[in-house]
Amino acid sequence: MSENRITVENLTHNYGTRCALDNVSFTVPRGEIFCLLGPNGSGKTTLFKILSTLMPPTSGSVNILGHDLSIDTKAVRKLLGVVFQHPGLDVKLTVTENLRHHGHLYGFRGKNLNSRISELLERFDIENRSDDLVEELSGGLQRRVEIARAMLHSPQVLLLDEPSSGLDVGVRRQLSDYLISLARSENILVLLTTHLMDEAELCNRVGILDMGKLVVLGTPGELKAQIGGDVVLIESENCKTLGTAIADRFDVFPVFTENCLRIECESAHEFVRDVVAAFPDDIETVRFGKPTLEDVFIKLTGNPFVLEEDRRD
Amino acid sequence: MISFLLPVTTIWWREIIRFYRQRSRLFSAIAQPLVFWILIGSGLSASFQPSGIAEKPGYIEYFYPGTVVLVLLFTAIFATISVVNERREGFLQNVLVAPVARWGIVLGQALGGTTLALLQGVLLLFLAPFIGIRFGIISLILTLGVMTLLAFGLTNLGLLIAWRMDSTQGFHAIMNLILIPIWLLSGAFFPSAGAPGWLAWVMKLNPLTYGVAAFRRSLYFDTETTIGNMPTWTLSLLIISLFCILTYLGATFTASAETN
Numbered sequence: 001m002s003e004n005r006i007t008v009e010n011l012t013h014n015y016g017t018r019c020a021l022d023n024v025s026f027t028v029p030r031g032e033i034f035c036l037l038g039p040n041g042s043g044k045t046t047l048f049k050i051l052s053t054l055m056p057p058t059s060g061s062v063n064i065l066g067h068d069l070s071i072d073t074k075a076v077r078k079l080l081g082v083v084f085q086h087p088g089l090d091v092k093l094t095v096t097e098n099l100r101h102h103g104h105l106y107g108f109r110g111k112n113l114n115s116r117i118s119e120l121l122e123r124f125d126i127e128n129r130s131d132d133l134v135e136e137l138s139g140g141l142q143r144r145v146e147i148a149r150a151m152l153h154s155p156q157v158l159l160l161d162e163p164s165s166g167l168d169v170g171v172r173r174q175l176s177d178y179l180i181s182l183a184r185s186e187n188i189l190v191l192l193t194t195h196l197m198d199e200a201e202l203c204n205r206v207g208i209l210d211m212g213k214l215v216v217l218g219t220p221g222e223l224k225a226q227i228g229g230d231v232v233l234i235e236s237e238n239c240k241t242l243g244t245a246i247a248d249r250f251d252v253f254p255v256f257t258e259n260c261l262r263i264e265c266e267s268a269h270e271f272v273r274d275v276v277a278a279f280p281d282d283i284e285t286v287r288f289g290k291p292t293l294e295d296v297f298i299k300l301t302g303n304p305f306v307l308e309e310d311r312r313d
Numbered sequence: 314m315i316s317f318l319l320p321v322t323t324i325w326w327r328e329i330i331r332f333y334r335q336r337s338r339l340f341s342a343i344a345q346p347l348v349f350w351i352l353i354g355s356g357l358s359a360s361f362q363p364s365g366i367a368e369k370p371g372y373i374e375y376f377y378p379g380t381v382v383l384v385l386l387f388t389a390i391f392a393t394i395s396v397v398n399e400r401r402e403g404f405l406q407n408v409l410v411a412p413v414a415r416w417g418i419v420l421g422q423a424l425g426g427t428t429l430a431l432l433q434g435v436l437l438l439f440l441a442p443f444i445g446i447r448f449g450i451i452s453l454i455l456t457l458g459v460m461t462l463l464a465f466g467l468t469n470l471g472l473l474i475a476w477r478m479d480s481t482q483g484f485h486a487i488m489n490l491i492l493i494p495i496w497l498l499s500g501a502f503f504p505s506a507g508a509p510g511w512l513a514w515v516m517k518l519n520p521l522t523y524g525v526a527a528f529r530r531s532l533y534f535d536t537e538t539t540i541g542n543m544p545t546w547t548l549s550l551l552i553i554s555l556f557c558i559l560t561y562l563g564a565t566f567t568a569s570a571e572t573n
Contacts, residue, residue, distance in 0.1 A: 052410050056573050077412040086402030092334045104323035105411040107316050
């Protein structure tokens with residue numbers, strides 16, 4: 001069974017006294033696109049470094065398709081295709097030279113390597129740029145070359161750290177489509193980290209990391225279902241007092257984030273009507289809609305508004 | 314065997330192709346030592362007679378082998394400093410997660426740096442006839458051999474430092490505090506003959522002293538020139554070879570210790 005999945009068990013990592021990963025466990029089966037969602041400093045890059053064999057964990061175990069990461073590192077490395085957050089191509093080499101260099105590192109050579117390279121160039125639609133220096137390519141194209149390179153040795157697991165950082169929205173969508181079709185057509189396991197909600201929405205399952213802990217794991221649908229009803233966002237000059245006032249008057253828990261109040265409620269249209277009627281002068285704008293992963297994230301990890309403390313008193 | 318060598322050669326090849334495409338690096342590694350040589354060499358020639366050296370090879374000639382060694386040292390530093398940046402972000406991370414042993418990565422990098430240093434050192438050899446150093450074929454072969462050893466040892470020394478550095482600033486500090494003094498006190502700049510006792514001892518303990526001595530001896534192998542009280546051929550070659558082996562092992566050990 002274990003040869004068809006990644007199993008992470010009780011993974012903990014400390015940098016000195018600072019705990020970056022705290023007892024994280026999860027399992028990802030082959031063919032799935034799994035996403036680790038979290039803000040900067042949540043521990044996802046640490047987790048990525050461990051999974052990609054760049055760094056051994058302080059404690060806990062990782063099994064990748066039947067191979068223990070700490071014991072059988074070399075076998076694990078052959079199975080992994082890795083795309084790091086920082087561009088990892090040599091910009092002074094051409095696209096083909098980068099791919100060839102990578103192939104050599106994995107023991108591919110000669111005709112076998114050349115045919116594999118042309119196959120990937122075609123598949124990723126970069127044949128016409130194959131002899132250009134990487135520094136002459138756009139950011140989106142470079143990222144595409146990086147993924148092509150990571151796929152060169154036919155890895156069974158593709159790891160991507162913030163693959164869409166620095167890419168504009170259109171290119172990001174294109175990238176996601178690539179990954180989805182890759183996972184489907186090759187039955188490989190794709191694990192990516194992101195801080196972008198729309199990227200996470202496209203994955204099969206999402207694990208939310210915060211302060212080194214895996215706070216929740218499920219399909220985007222399951223996670224969103226944790227929030228009953230709708231989400232209302234209220235902007236105001238004086239969010240804090242308004243939040244307190246709303247909490248006193250209605251049966252809701254306003255959360256203060258990014259200069260606005262975020263409120264979950266059963267039916268937004270009624271609540272909005274009532275709240276605007278109650279505080280006509282304090283409210284500048286009101287928006288509402290169905291919950292997104294961002295709402296889930298804030299619900300689970302966001303700093304609860306001061307109200308929570310007031311309420312306890 | 315091929316599967317072991319393939320990663321090594323590809324890392325080596327990449328260093329060279331990169332260098333070829335950034336030819337300004339050629340200039341930066343050669344220019345400074347060359348300017349030092351011409352300015353300091355000419356300036357001191359009139360007033361400074363290295364002790365234990367005949368009057369004929371003046372200071373500019375005395376300083377010439379030291380200049381070549383400085384070019385080798387600078388190239389080694391420039392070639393290895395990229396390790397610091399590439400390890401944190403980018404290219405080297407991808408090499409580190411590939412199924413390649415750390416000794417192979419270091420060997421590829423060391424051979425790359427060695428080749429580049431040699432190429433630049435050889436460019437400087439063309440200046441030798443102008444200051445009266447004449448090569449025979451044996452002398453040339455010996456010189457190239459000694460330069461290869463020196464370049465390999467110095468590149469590995471650079472790698473040993475680079476693999477444990479977090480920032481290029483740190484590398485520059487080490488370069489100024491350690492690498493340049495090692496060169497200054499190797500007999501490249503002045504002979505140990507006239508130096509105060511403690512300094513002569515430091516020079517005696519400096520492995521590069523033996524490298525510079527071997528290089529000097531190989532340059533003058535075919536000609537009869539007094540080159541002062543230097544370590545013998547055997548001792549020089551022994552120590553420079555040992556230096557190569559130890560720095561390579563040290564660099565491999567550091568790379569392994571610093572990575573998973």
